[in-house]
Amino acid sequence: MxxxxxxxxxxxxxxxxxxxxxxxxxxxxxxxxxxxxxxxxxxxxxxxxxxxxxxxxxxxxxxxxxxxxxxxxxxxxxxxxxxxxxxxxxxxxxxxxxxxxxxxxxxxxxxxxxxxxxxxxxxxxxxxxxxxxxxxxxxxxxxxxxxxxxxxxxxxxxxxxxxxxxxxxxxxxxxxxxxxxxxxxxxxxxxxxxxxxxxxxxxxxxxxxxxxxxxxxxxxxxxxxxxxxxxxxxFIGNPPMNFIDGRIREEAGKLDFHTNRFKLRLTEKQAYHLRKENLVDMTVVLGIRAENISFDEIVMEAFPDSVLTGILQFNEFLGSDRYYHMDIGTEQTLVVRAHPRHHYDDGTKVTVALDMNKALFFHKTTGVLLTD
Ligand SMILES: Nc1ncnc2c1ncn2[C@@H]1O[C@H](COP(=O)(O)OP(=O)(O)OP(=O)(O)O)[C@@H](O)[C@H]1O
Ligand SMILES: [Mg+2]
Missing domain, CATH: 3.40.50.300 (P-loop containing nucleotide triphosphate hydrolases)
Incomplete structure (x- = not known):
């Protein structure tokens, strides 16, 4: 014992x-x-x-x-x-x-x-x-x-x-x-x-x-x-989770996450949690892992309300994966995991889709997870 x-x-x-x-x-x-x-x-x-x-x-x-x-x-x-x-x-x-x-x-x-x-x-x-x-x-x-x-x-x-x-x-x-x-x-x-x-x-x-x-x-x-x-x-995961600051806005009964460059539609569950915490019109942090962002057309069709465009800065080739660092016009850059068969040159303008089911939202000041 x-x-x-x-x-x-x-x-x-x-x-x-x-x-x-x-x-x-x-x-x-x-x-x-x-x-x-x-x-x-x-x-x-x-x-x-x-x-x-x-x-x-x-x-x-x-x-x-x-x-x-x-x-x-x-x-x-x-x-x-x-x-x-x-x-x-x-x-x-x-x-x-x-x-x-x-x-x-x-x-x-x-x-x-x-x-x-x-x-x-x-x-x-x-x-x-x-x-x-x-x-x-x-x-x-x-x-x-x-x-x-x-x-x-x-x-x-x-x-x-x-x-x-x-x-x-x-x-x-x-x-x-x-x-x-x-x-x-x-x-x-x-x-x-x-x-x-x-x-x-x-x-x-x-x-x-x-x-x-x-x-x-x-x-x-x-x-x-x-x-x-x-x-x-x-701390956990390499690369670390991507974080983007933005404001939650309500439009026709739906909640969106807004930056000055793009907006992403929240899932119903996320909307429920953020409403409950009175965070409509407030700034929150969206967190998403590199593998939940995709260049694939199919993913873009599946998530037409959560696409964004940016410029590829550089990429890291790790054999089994390739990580693209993308300037999305906000303060934070976005790291996207792709299959190594993808190859885009640095400086290319690309569109990616976020799998919003996998996105998390954190409190801007306390850093606490708001959604599940
Ligand atoms: N004998 C000591 N006297 C005073 N402060 C100490 C003493 N031993 C450790 N500390 C302090 O306590 C804190 C925790 O130290 P600890 O050695 O437990 O860290 P750790 O998590 O094991 O770090 P590392 O990964 O570097 O080994 C540190 O701020 C350290 O400076
Ligand atoms: Mg130690």
Whole structure:
């Protein structure tokens, strides 16, 4: 049983009691794979370190199972952690470093040997078992730290950016190793990253943080498709969601989103929400992802009331997709995803259609999502 619960947890650092984590409330289910994601300095490591017992909790309680662990030392929390700044024992070989925790627990030698070798194979460090940490590259050291954590089966694994020093290929490979490790041993896992792709591909649920405050806790699909505010919409997904400022106007009983260059017809559902919030004649922000905008005639015929024209500035070819950056005469540019077979020259004037069913509307000042 390793349900983990954060109850109104705060962290204040230093003389000025600066708030690093604010009113953090979260229930992590037993065996869940949860990812904390957010920009640098948003409080991810601090939260994890409070759970591991490496940092005092300024206010609130943390439960592991049914026990409040606030005053438990790290060793009594039965948690295995891989740090952002991993520390290996410099005088021990790679083998000894990985085996260390198991030896402390007095496991039989042959079991330790099996566990270490299995971990080394998975992490592709079998050939370095006799070396000292100083004889390894940063990425190899990081894998030793990972190995030391995964030979144990604790109540929970905490991983703080454990792949940050690896090259792109190893990163993807280790990502799937960690996912399959989790499937196999079914232990509760909290994984910290500032990489939203890592968060989306690994987590059962994702916790998006900003400035010490949880913004949204949801499945990857939900944070991508239904971000609760503009911060999440901007942080999750690459390219980030397009935002356009405009005013809501009523015409013959229908609502339109107006800029000084074009207008887009709202769906009935969107109109319902914006009316309810008294936002007719007010400025709001329309959000739409690059893949929900199209150059195709068929889409334009399907959405004749939501087309707009602009000038292509430049495009990015990514192999499977091509992203066009388009000047639409407002302050914000629009990024449009297209199949790579499309090729327009920079400077071309083009018309695109927006799939308004996929458009979201946000409050101009608070950034909160207004529609669903
Ligand atoms: N020991 C400390 N004393 C004072 N302030 C600290 C301390 N450790 C962290 N902070 C501050 O707390 C905030 C959160 O830091 P934290 O390390 O949790 O961020 P993070 O989300 O892990 O960022 P990163 O992605 O860069 O690792 C930051 O503003 C940081 O400057
Ligand atoms: Mg950190």
């Amino acid at each position: 390793a349900r983990i619960l954060f109850n109104h947890v705060y962290k204040r650092y230093g003389k000025y009691k600066e708030v690093a984590v604010k009113d953090f409330n979260l229930e992590v289910e037993d065996q869940e794979f949860l990812v904390f994601v957010g920009p640098s300095g948003c409080g991810k490591s601090t939260t994890l370190r409070m759970l591991a017992g490496l940092e005092d909790i300024s206010e609130g309680e943390i439960y592991i199972g049914d026990t409040i662990v606030n005053n438990y030392p790290p060793k009594d929390r039965d948690i295995s952690m891989v740090f952002q700044n991993y520390a290996l024992y410099p005088n021990m070989s790679v083998y000894e470093n990985i085996a260390f925790g198991l030896r402390l627990r007095k496991q039989p030698k042959h079991e330790i040997d099996l566990a270490v070798k299995r971990a080394a194979r998975v992490l592709e460090i079998e050939n370095y078992l006799d070396r000292k940490p100083r004889e390894l590259s940063g990425g190899q050291r990081q894998r030793v730290a990972l190995g030391r954590a995964i030979v144990r089966t604790p109540q929970a694994f905490l991983m703080d950016e454990p792949l940050s020093n690896l090259d792109a290929r190893l990163r993807v490979q280790m990502r799937s190793e960690i996912i399959s490790l989790h499937r196999k041993i079914g232990v509760t896992m909290i994984y910290v990253t500032h990489d939203q792709v890592e968060a989306m591909t690994m987590g059962d649920r994702v916790v998006v943080m900003n400035r010490g405050v949880i913004q949204q806790v949801d499945t990857p699909e939900q944070v991508y498709n239904k971000p609760v505010n503009m911060f999440v919409a901007n």
